[in-house]
Amino acid sequence: MSGPRLDEFARPGDAWSRAYLGSDFCQTLLPAPSAMLEAFAELRGRAAFTLVTPPVNDAGLHRVGVLLDSLSAETAPEAATEVVVNDWGVLGLVRAHPSLTPVLGRLLTRMLRDPRLPPERLDAEASSTRALQQSSVTSPPFQGLLRSFGVRRVELDPVVQGLAMDFDAMGLAPTLHAPFGYVTTGRVCLFAAMGQAEEHRFEVGAPCRQECRRFAARMTDAAPSPDAALITAGNTVMQRHERSVITRVLDALASRDARVVVRDAPFGEVAWATEHLPAATRWIEEHVS
């Protein structure tokens, strides 16, 4: 397979001015350069483009390098083309392409995203609660590093415990993904096993037929909970968040540069983004219960 196509998820409206293409989580899903450039060309003059990249090994780093070379060759600086990085090695590659803007991905914007955290038991004033509601980016040395790499935007998920970070004060712009947040991810994939010989199942880096592009699975605990809303999508566990959680987090962002990215499925490799928050709020009201 060569990669995702933009028509997998139709643009929600004119306010959605940027398309995201790619996976945060799996190197196998890196698009072919031709598929990426096809999407980029289709968007030209209509919407900005963000390439999403996953953690990679050296072979994957080479593939990302090829994608970045192709993308930067087609990109004018005013196009504001972005690359979401979830790997420090990839961030180094992006720096070599001044026409591309790096964005800190969700795997590097570390914070607890555990669906089991009980928000009703958290004391809003306690240090223990703030630690749960903040991420690695609140550390001043970390912020300095981001500045040195030209990173100004960081990506976040909705979290049941809520957020307590002042992005304007940190000089960072937040992006919130909705309604699906990641919980955990890895290199071993349940779906890949569907197409693998027995001796290669759950082997890191074994050949994969990308069954995750055909299937996903809802997860429920052996002790059933009414609506765990957890989904195994490829190598990653995602949580579909309720509207109240997303709204609460969005309100807490309180940043003039906040952005919302939406996708219609947890496994979606195409997403749309807006910085027009009323449009985002409207989409959430219409699509999230």
Place this chain on the structure above:
Amino acid sequence: MQDAIGVRAPQIGIASPLSDPDEVELLVSNGATEFYCGVAPSAWAARYGASWLNRRSRGRANLPSMEHVANLVEKVHAHGLPVRVTLNAPFYTGEQLADVLALAGEITAAGADGLIVSDVGLILALRERGVAADITLSSMAAMRNSGAAGFFRDLGVTRMVLPRHVRMSEVASLRAHLPDVALELFVLNDGCVYEEGHCATTHALGTFCLTEWRYSLDRRDGAAPTDDERAAFDEAVDDYRRWKWHVNNCGSTFSDRGLPNGPCGLCAIWDLCDLGVSCLKIVGRDSPTVRKVRSLRLVKTIVEQVAGGGTREAAAEYAQGLRDTPELCGTGFMCYYRDAVPTGRGPRSPAGCSPSGP
């Protein structure tokens, strides 16, 4: 090639977990060449609750105070060996950073030989504040390419523990690109279902990945899965549960020979020596002393076998023979480095390796 192995093997270190000063003598006499430990001061727990100071803050994994750390360092140094201390939470917030830095200063003052760190902010802060600590990159950093290795080297990291989920070919690639970076690799015990450095759950609420989930298959195109698709998925889920049981130390069992079952890289030691890896890591700060001792004996025996010469096939065969658990080794599910196992695996044998355990 084999002469080179014979020379290199004795140089490879064996890092043992340590959670009690009274374990030092026993672990040294059984082959430990260096140690790592953690500390969990009560003040941190009181202030930050579920945001643990390091990856394993439950039970006996950590020393309770800095006094215990100082005592432990003294005992290890009496044997002329080094000990590193973990400050490897996946991240620290800006508010936590001052507390971690103060603790890092105390650990260094107590004479510890280095810190094991994952958080980029802490690495930078340690350098900025001039804390004179040798920094080992924790596996929690999930570093697996030469670009990232160069990034951390430039931050002043002197050794890197690679993640659990890595192929031997990836280790070789890292060594080829960055021969000056010292690497430490997992060799025994305690797997992770996901990539621990990318796992956003906390063990403070229980181990998320070991939950016995029920799965309901959906097709992305919205159509109902076919019977064949459901059957293939159900088979994959059954195998996945078996694999998770192996990852979880085969239900924390020992073999009939009294050796610890679970994630294992013994067959790969020949390759790891050949690649010039600096150190083999045994996992399990919270393990009972007997598990640590038996793990050390296993690893030391294989290192000595490799040092004595012989082919990689012979070394792997020796390792599997020593284990004498063909029903476990045969699945490949215990292997840290499945691509490094040179001998053919036997038939799968679910008996004795089911999720409920033997």
